[in-house]
Amino acid sequence: MKNIGIDVKPSSKSCEDELCPFHGSTKLRGRLIRGKIASAVLGGNAVIEKQYFSYVDKYMRYEKRRSKIHAHLPPCIEVKKGDTVTIAECRPLTKTATFVVIEKVGE
Numbered sequence: 001m002k003n004i005g006i007d008v009k010p011s012s013k014s015c016e017d018e019l020c021p022f023h024g025s026t027k028l029r030g031r032l033i034r035g036k037i038a039s040a041v042l043g044g045n046a047v048i049e050k051q052y053f054s055y056v057d058k059y060m061r062y063e064k065r066r067s068k069i070h071a072h073l074p075p076c077i078e079v080k081k082g083d084t085v086t087i088a089e090c091r092p093l094t095k096t097a098t099f100v101v102i103e104k105v106g107e
């Protein structure tokens with residue numbers, strides 16, 4: 001397995017996916033984001049929901065916001081809806097996905 005330059009616990013499975021950062025040729029650079037899986041197709045696309053806080057001047061408080069990010073899901077990483085994952089930024093892999101799932105953090 002290839003070293004992807006990010007300290008993650010490696011998946012035990014292997015795959016033939018050209019877009020997989022571990023077994024293919026995808027290079028990672030840019031942001032790392034942690035979020036929850038909103039939907040996932042194995043070997044295809046995953047939608048990650050990320051929560052963040054935004055400051056509202058008028059009320060001097062934070063409001064909870066969420067956004068969805070599309071990411072490529074390699075076949076060697078097994079996740080299901082509701083799991084927490086780490087995604088890393090890479091070149092645009094499909095029309096909407098510029099991130100790839102690199103690690104499953106928890107259920």
Ligand SMILES: [Zn+2]
Nearest residue numbers: 015020023076
């Ligand atoms: Zn792989």
